[in-house]
Amino acid sequence: MTDACGNDALCKQVFVWTQNQWLANSSYVIIIKPLRVIGIIVVAMLIRWLLHRAITRLTASTSRAAMPALLKPLKERVAETAEDAQYIPERRRQRAEAIGSVLRSFVSAVVFTMAALLLMGEFGFNLAPLLASAGIVGVALGFGAQSLVKDLIAGLFMLLEDQYGVGDTVDLGEAIGVVESVGLRITTVRDSRGVLWYIRNGEIVRVGNKSQGWAMVVIDIPIGFVNSEEAINVLKGAAIAIAEHPEHQTEFIEPPDVVGVEQLTVDGAVIRTIAKTTADSQATVQRELRRTLNEAMESSGLSGRIAASRMVPRSSVPPPWYTAPENSSPSIGEQPPGGAA
Template sequence: MCNTDVVCSRVYEWTGNQWLANSSYWIITKPLRIIGIILAAIVIRWLLHRSIKRLTNSTTRASMPALLKPLKERTAQTAEEGQFIPERRRQRAEAIGSVLRSFVTAVVFTMASLLVFGELGFNLGPLLASAGIVGVALGFGAQSLVKDLIAGLFMLLEDQYGVGDTVDLGEAVGVVETVGLRITTVRDMRGVLWYIRNGEIVRVGNKSQGWALVVIDIPIGFINSEEAIGVLKTAAETVAESPEHQNEFIEPPDVVGVEQLTVDGAVIRTIAKTTAEGQPILQRELRRALTEALELAGLSERIAASRLMPRSAVPPAFMQPSEPDQREDGAG
């Protein structure tokens, strides 16, 4: 008899077959539960994947999604940077989205599989213990791979570098071409493409994030430093006020003064805070403008003369005779 089993009673009422009614739990109830678990897992996975995809696809907008915000404060973007989405943000979104989708799929289907095994009557205790042992063995055997993946994930979350950045990763110094969870590729100045495992990257020097500093040291010999500083400051301010370069300055340039003294005279330092993209252009332009300003002010010739002055001022009496003179004196 079916007693309190509703399905068994219904099947017996419909068919009048006692054996079929008693087997209804394994023929109908169990398969329906398993199908329900699988369908629920598929629906949950689809909903989570859709949420992740919508979150990562928001990078096509100008606003930064919360998922891709770095853990530390960054310099505010300029108006020009806000008008387009750089390649680095798109790649970060794809990589992080791929990791999250894979993680969600693994968790959801693992839980669904355990529920299905439970419905089939398997004892989950030994199964979980075996899975734990296998996981530990795989963890020991693939330590480097796990290290690379974890380092790559945190690199993406923290926005340490991205496609197009000029970075210093130790032996590899160049422009980042691709960023992945396991491998980062960097092309150096000679065109060599470096494949670097993320787990092997100990430190990162990023020359393309936020702002950059232009530092120009110009030797002025032994001329009046105040006069040279005035000429250099006027030239630097002229470059900062020019229409083609004024947007590249974050702060006005500053001639800080005498940076050091050498055997050839004083060295004047000029600094300017600029954008990372505009640093090489601005550095060349400032160097050209400062050099031309010294030449137009007539200081270049005085600088060259001042460097030669200490040598020409030595009295002839203190000069040692040359080797040919010594040989002639000895012969005489």
């Protein structure tokens, strides 16, 4: 036993059990090595399951009033009122699910990579050249895939900052439309003509989100040369009436206001009306308010007076104070002073 196993206690124990020198010498490979491999796999699966469970619970808590600070947009990490805390929009839930999916994929990749390296070490692979080669390949891929890394980082910060989400109407420069899907690398937007745009997150320089918070409706009504105070009173009454209508009452955040004469043109004055509405109701309120203001102007009789004020007769006779220059040539159709040419 001493000649076969030396001071190896496991080898001696196996030799006592089996009385076989080959099994005793191979005890480490047959017993210890498989147990270590199985242990590495089990521990990796356990760590992955625990981390996935923690991420799932973190993202699932968005369905309740309290929201984790990790998933809260960076611009909203301030004290919220009780009313705001009770409102968890659907887009925030979708963004939390997207972040959770990314975190779970990242955790799985890291855990399984470390487990694979440990397993390769157990089987006798020399990891030093492998890690050195992986580092060189990583540097090469980093230089060659700079745009991909840029897109991934931009997409991650876009999700964390909650710049836009699925269903939002956004202005991304050349693409203006409704967001249909959001990913770490690509954002798809469908415009008003039905064209689906695929935009890399790294190429998005600015984002105009028309679906967050509130929106402002601005309507300019030309009134010609009629009395501006009378037109303002008519428009103000029509705007307040539509704001108090039960069908549109919830769409207004603040009562509409007729701010007065916005500009003066050759055709007369222009009256501006503004209204603060919810983001989703901006287009509906704008169309309805424009229709109501137009009907109010017609029913008040101002539309006819506006049209009449624009019909200014133009006389061919110059005014008394006008003096023609001495060297001026006669206009077309005018007889020269000396008779017919």
